[in-house]
Amino acid sequence: xxxxxxxxxxxxxxxxxxxxxxxxxxxxxxxxxxxxxxxxxxxxxxxxxxxxxxxxxxxxxxxxxxxxxxxxxxxxxxxxxxxxxxxxxxxxxxxxxxxxxxxxxxxxxxxxxxxxxxxxxxxxxxxxxxxxxxxxxxxxxxxxxxxxxxx
Numbered sequence: 784x785x786x787x788x789x790x791x792x793x794x795x796x797x798x799x800x801x802x803x804x805x806x807x808x809x810x811x812x813x814x815x816x817x818x819x820x821x822x823x824x825x826x827x828x829x830x831x832x833x834x835x836x837x838x839x840x841x842x843x844x845x846x847x848x849x850x851x852x853x854x855x856x857x858x859x860x861x862x863x864x865x866x867x868x869x870x871x872x873x874x875x876x877x878x879x880x881x882x883x884x885x886x887x888x889x890x891x892x893x894x895x896x897x898x899x900x901x902x903x904x905x906x907x908x909x910x911x912x913x914x915x916x917x918x919x920x921x922x923x924x925x926x927x928x929x930x931x932x933x934x
Contacts, residue, residue, distance in 0.1 A: 810862070817858045825845050826845050829841060830845075837872055878899060881899070882899060898911075
């Protein structure tokens with residue numbers, strides 16, 4: 784059965800708003816793809832250990848081809864997920880971004896970051912007794928001797 788009624792009039796402001804919404808969704812989807820690449824290739828983990836670095840230095844740290852790393856960095860800088868210094872031609876993955884994007888976590892106490900690192904780093908090298916108790920790490924240093932008794 785054919786639809787009855789009048790076709791709604793084209794609203795250019797609605798069309799513009801939808802276009803903006805669609806563009807935002809596409810940009811966010813592109814970032815998700817770039818973030819996946821950053822995780823899968825180890826770029827996020829490599830960058831979190833570096834001071835501001837060139838694309839060559841980052842590629843070397845990650846063991847990847849500089850050309851592809853440079854393209855990835857350009858996309859991440861355009862999305863403002865990596866900071867770019869045009870004068871020095873360096874990129875920085877800030878600790879705040881690393882906390883959310885790298886394979887690491889942090890121990891936060893009363894709203895303050897106590898220690899940041901991968902789970903293995905937090906357990907292997909807790910910076911204080913609280914972090915050790917939180918991660919279950921052992922702060923006692925030493926070695927067990929065989930055949931020693933208390934009697």
